[in-house]
Amino acid sequence: MFPNYRKKAGGEADFTQFTQAVLPSWNGSLPATFFYGKDGRQAGHMFGEGPRDAYESAVRTLLAPRSD
16 A cells, blocks of 8 residues: 555555554654665665765665675
C-alpha cells in the first residue's frame, strides 16, 4: 500500500493512517527524513534539522557495499 500524498479535506484518520504507515512512532512532525535501503525497506530516520554530516553519513552507509 502506497500513501496518497494529495491533501484531503477533513481526514484526521487519513493523516494518522499515513503516519502509521511511514513509521508507527512518528507523530507527523516536520521536517522528517526517512532513509530506505537498496531493498526498499526503511533503514533509518531523522527528525528535525540535522547537521549535513549526519545526512551524508547515513547515505554513505546505505550506499556502501555490504560485506555479508
